[in-house]
Amino acid sequence: xxxxxxxxxxxxxxxxxxxxxxxxxxxxxxxxxxxxxxxxxxxxxxxxxxxxxxxxxxxxxxxxxxxxxxxxxxxxxxxxxxxxxxxxxxxxxxxxxxxxxxxxxxxxxxxxxxxxxxxxxxxxxxxxxxxxxxxxxxxxxxxxxxxxxxxxxxxxxxxxxxxxxxxxxxxxxxxxxxxxxxxxxxxxxxxxxxxxxxxxxxxxxxxxxxxxxxxxxxxxxxxxxxxxxxxxxxxxxxxxxxxxxxxxxxxxxxxxxxxxxxxxxxxxxxxxxxxxxxxxxxxxxxxxxxxxxxxxxxxxxxxxxxxxxxxxxxxxxxxxxxxxxxxxxxxxxxxxxxxxxxxxxxxxxxxxxxx
Amino acid sequence: xxxxxxxxxxxxxxxxxxxxxxxxxxxxxxxxxxxxxxxxxxxxxxxxxxxxxxxxxxxxxxxxxxxxxxxxxxxxxxxxxxx
Amino acid sequence: xxxxxxxxxxxxxxxxxxxxxxxxxxxxxxxxxxxxxxxxxxxxxxxxxxxxxxxxxxxxxxxxxxxxxxxxxxxxxxxxxxxxxxxxxxxxxxxxxxxxxxxxxxxxxxxxxxxxxxxxxxxxxxxxxxxxxxxxxxxxxxxxxxxxxxxxxxxxxxxxxxxxxxxxxxxxxxxxxx
Numbered sequence: 103x104x105x106x107x108x109x110x111x112x113x114x115x116x117x118x119x120x121x122x123x124x125x126x127x128x129x130x131x132x133x134x135x136x137x138x139x140x141x142x143x144x145x146x147x148x149x150x151x152x153x154x155x156x157x158x159x160x161x162x163x164x165x166x167x168x169x170x171x172x173x174x175x176x177x178x179x180x181x182x183x184x185x186x187x188x189x190x191x192x193x194x195x196x197x198x199x200x201x202x203x204x205x206x207x208x209x210x211x212x213x214x215x216x217x218x219x220x221x222x223x224x225x226x227x228x229x230x231x232x233x234x235x236x237x238x239x240x241x242x243x244x245x246x247x248x249x250x251x252x253x254x255x256x257x258x259x260x261x262x263x264x265x266x267x268x269x270x271x272x273x274x275x276x277x278x279x280x281x282x283x284x285x286x287x288x289x290x291x292x293x294x295x296x297x298x299x300x301x302x303x304x305x306x307x308x309x310x311x312x313x314x315x316x317x318x319x320x321x322x323x324x325x326x327x328x329x330x331x332x333x334x335x336x337x338x339x340x341x342x343x344x345x346x347x348x349x350x351x352x353x354x355x356x357x358x359x360x361x362x363x364x365x366x367x368x369x370x371x372x373x374x375x376x377x378x379x380x381x382x383x384x385x386x387x388x389x390x391x392x393x394x395x396x397x398x399x400x401x402x403x404x405x406x407x408x409x410x411x412x413x414x415x416x417x418x419x420x421x422x423x424x425x426x427x428x429x430x431x432x433x434x435x436x437x438x439x440x441x442x443x444x445x446x447x448x449x450x451x452x453x454x455x456x457x
Numbered sequence: 458x459x460x461x462x463x464x465x466x467x468x469x470x471x472x473x474x475x476x477x478x479x480x481x482x483x484x485x486x487x488x489x490x491x492x493x494x495x496x497x498x499x500x501x502x503x504x505x506x507x508x509x510x511x512x513x514x515x516x517x518x519x520x521x522x523x524x525x526x527x528x529x530x531x532x533x534x535x536x537x538x539x540x
Numbered sequence: 541x542x543x544x545x546x547x548x549x550x551x552x553x554x555x556x557x558x559x560x561x562x563x564x565x566x567x568x569x570x571x572x573x574x575x576x577x578x579x580x581x582x583x584x585x586x587x588x589x590x591x592x593x594x595x596x597x598x599x600x601x602x603x604x605x606x607x608x609x610x611x612x613x614x615x616x617x618x619x620x621x622x623x624x625x626x627x628x629x630x631x632x633x634x635x636x637x638x639x640x641x642x643x644x645x646x647x648x649x650x651x652x653x654x655x656x657x658x659x660x661x662x663x664x665x666x667x668x669x670x671x672x673x674x675x676x677x678x679x680x681x682x683x684x685x686x687x688x689x690x691x692x693x694x695x696x697x698x699x700x701x702x703x704x705x706x707x708x709x710x711x712x713x714x715x716x717x718x
Contacts, residue, residue, distance in 0.1 A: 109545035116542035130547050138544045163560040164655075166681055167549050176547045201715045206560030206657070258547040349567025440567055475672065478665045479638045507637035509669075514638075517669075520676055 105148050105155035107141060107172055114138060130180070130258055132250070132278050139179040147175035150185035151192050153450060159192055160199020163206035165261030169195055173259050174251070181251035184244050187229045190306060193446040194219050194252055196453045197308040204441040208310050209262040213342060214274040215438035218281035218311045218354065219252070220422060222296030223304035225448060226284035233284040235426035237356070238314050238433060249280020274313050281311065281435075283424060289359035290423035291366035296445055298372065298420075304448040309354045309420070310438035312342060317432040325368030328361050329375065332432050333382025336419075337412040341436050344385065344412060346397035348439030353412070353419040355379065360429035376416035383412035383419075464526035465493060471525070472518045479508045483518070483535075492532030493522070499538055511537045559681045561715020562629050562657040566596030571627035573647050574603045574634075580691045580699045581634035581661075587703035588631075588710060595718050600627055604647060624651045629714065631685075635662025635670045636692060645673040645682070652679060659714050663689035685713040 115121045121138045125131040137143070148155045148171055155172040162169050174195055175188065183191065198205050198217050208215050221231055229248070232241035239246075262268045270277075287294050296305030319331040336353055337344060343351035357365060369375045387395060387404050403410050413419060420443065425433065446453060465488075473483050480502040487494040495518065499505050509517060519533045562568065570592050572585045589599040602623040624630060630651035635641030641662055648660035662670040664686050674682035687706060691699060711717075 107545060109547075110550065111543045112546055113541045114544050121542075121544075138542055139547065140542060140544055144545050161561075166559060172545075173547070173549055176545045180547055201561040201563045202717045204563035206563070254547065259549060440564065442564055471668075475669045476638060478669070481638075504637075507639055509638035509642055513642050516676070517672060520672070 104145050105172070107144065107148075107155055109144075109172060109176055111141075125180070129263075130254075132253065132257065134250070134278070136180040137182050139176045143179045144172070144175045147178050147185045147188055148172060151175065151188035153192060157450075159195040162195075162199055162256070162260035164209055165259065167259055167261070169199065169255060169259045174255055177254040177258055178251040181254050182247040183251035184229065184247070187244060187248050187251075189448045190221065190225055190229060190304075191248060191251055192450065193306050193448045193453075194308060195255060196450075197306060197444045197446040198252075198256075200444045200446075202442045203308060203310065203444045205260065208438060208441065209256065209260060209268055211268075211438070212271050213438055214270055214272045214312050215310050216274055216276035216281060216313070217252070218276070218309045218314075218435055219249070219283075220295055220307045220309065220354070221282070221284040221305070222287070222294040222301075222307070223448075225304040231282065231284040233286045233424045235428075237283045237286075237424040237426075238281060239279070245282040246279040249276075249282040250278065252282075253277060253280050276311075276313060281314070285422050286359060286424040289362060291362055291370065292372045292375075292421075292423070295420060295422050296447075299443075299445040301445050301447045301452075305445055306448070307420075307443055307445040309352065309435065309443045310441045311354060311435035312438060314433055314435050317434055318430060319432070320430050322361060322364060322429065325365035326378070328357075328365055328432070329369070329378035330382045332434065333379045336379065336434050336436065337383035337385050338436075339385065339390065341412060342439040343437060344410060345439070346394065346401040346403055350414055351412075351418065351437035351439040351441070352443050353379075353383075353437045354435040354443075355419060355421045356425060356433040356435075357421060357423050358425040358429050358431060359423060359427050361432060362423040372421065373416065375421055376419050379419050379421075380411070380413050380416035384409040386410075464528075465522060465531075468518070468521040468525035469493075469495070471521050475517065476508055476514070479503065481508045486536065492534070494534045494536065496536040497538065505539055511535070511540055559652060559679065559683050560655075560657045563715070563717060565592065565711075565716045565718055568597050568628040569600055569626065570597045570629040570631065571600045571602060571623060571651075573623075573630065573632040573644070574601060575640055575643065576603065576605075577640050578634050578636055578692050580694065581636070583696055583699045584661075584687070584691075584703040584706075585631075585633075587700050588707060591704070591707045597629075604643060620647060620650060624654050624656060628656065629716075630656045630658040631661060631710070631714070632658065633661030633685075634687075635660065635666045636689075637666070638669065641666045641669050642673060645670055645677070648682060649674065649677045649679055652682065657714060657716075659683040659685050659710070661685045661687060661710075663687050663691055665689040683713050683715070685710050 482498040632648035651658040
């Protein structure tokens with residue numbers, strides 16, 4: 103069934119290299135090659151979404167435009183994202199449009215923040231998302247194109263343009279291909295992230311993160327040790343939420359499957375894992391430059407034990423399991439401050455803004 | 458009316474609705490092919506300063522006339538007792 | 541050549557940013573702009589300040605000067621710039637007459653142009669004017685919270701109750717979440 107499409111029709115070169123140059127000149131592009139979004143290709147993506155072309159996924163900022171399935175499909179075709187990922191991408195756009203996520207802040211800030219999409223459920227295998235080796239990047243598959251599709255929506259529909267509407271000082275690579283990964287739930291001693299956040303089945307959770315960083319602990323003798331190393335890594339002094347101006351943030355950590363088993367032997371409950379990360383992600387005030395002592399004190403960031411804590415409560419960190427079984431490493435995705443993660447089922451009937 | 462009559466009438470009615478909230482009134486004193494002259498009547502206005510300031514009132518009326526007549530070249534004058 | 545669909549909706553090519561939602565309230569500095577005309581607005585903003593603080597926001601109140609001359613206008617502008625650079629969210633009121641609606645919208649647009657999530661507040665009688673003034677400044681999408689009319693002249697208790705009754709709607713207008 104074909105949908106009635108409302109996007110402007112424009113004549114462009116049909117050669118991919120020439121079209122890519124033309125698209126860059128028009129301001130449509132991130133600089134990488136693009137696939138011409140012909141009506142036929144876009145219709146196929148819309149059909150795969152299972153939604154009407156004019157269904158509004160959410161209002162995106164800074165432009166304030168209501169992003170439709172059609173607009174997502176056009177950008178998804180350009181990015182080379184597969185049609186069978188449309189339900190996932192639609193849910194992802196709905197998630198970032200939720201006011202709790204503060205997309206307006208993310209897209210304008212000086213920080214290097216990017217939405218990271220963590221996928222739970224069988225859609226992982228339907229689409230072919232990475233969750234084993236190189237789960238966050240480097241695994242050949244559709245994830246970079248899916249992430250790129252979402253980034254092109256943020257460029258072309260939300261209107262985030264470096265130096266114009268985005269003040270990000272450094273940007274980051276995730277602003278090109280996005281961050282899209284899935285849980286290795288079969289190796290996880292705990293329920294899926296989506297389930298822990300109240301959504302069973304296929305879901306996507308979006309976090310505002312400042313990139314990813316590796317955490318090495320080659321000894322890895324116990325759950326306590328692993329979590330202490332991760333906690334102390336998370337609270338690096340320049341973590342956004344260690345600054346006196348930040349109010350709250352939600353960190354994201356990934357454990358490789360081997361570490362997950364070691365940690366779960368000692369801390370079978372996720373709440374206890376979070377508690378350990380919370381306790382260890384704190385820095386004595388003496389470690390801060392003297393000039394920061396007063397601002398931190400005035401912001402009530404120094405606790406009675408003389409430390410500045412990264413998190414307000416243990417609930418301010420999410421832990422997932424993925425990555426290769428080579429172990430030795432964890433992954434932290436430090437959070438942008440003053441915003442919250444949002445989870446969406448892939449079932450559009452459940453989409454409502456969180457209040 | 459001789460100048461895009463219906464549009465002008467609609468614009469003035471809308472302007473009237475806006476300023477009547479402060480008790481003021483706009484009367485048409487003169488109308489030519491080139492434009493229109495209005496008088497602001499503050500007799501029943503609760504406070505003269507509450508009505509849109511003169512320059513802003515002129516801009517609002519011009520904008521309404523432009524929107525309703527499609528003619529941005531019409532000259533608009535308002536006799537405002539506050540001037 | 542081949543015909544493709546544009547990835548950019550026409551309205552995304554506007555130069556002015558849309559009116560962003562507040563998002564989470566907790567930790568945000570919410571600026572409430574008062575004027576010098578309406579006692580009822582003082583009571584309303586007092587009630588809202590208490591409720592916003594209960595919801596985790598920090599509230600800053602600024603009273604706009606009455607601009608009678610150039611000196612006051614310039615000082616007012618400087619003060620206002622300082623005010624909006626110290627806050628994360630702006631609520632500007634009260635549009636309850638022609639000229640005060642003009643200034644409330646003017647200050648709301650100033651905050652919006654500075655990139656702040658913003659709402660203007662006007663009484664129902666002045667809603668058409670408020671919307672027209674916002675539109676003239678290129679902000680058809682300015683978030684506008686409408687209060688009942690008349691509001692000035694009612695007893696304080698009654699005005700404060702009206703304020704409390706309209707608080708949820710204020711949050712919805714702002715696109716604010718708890």
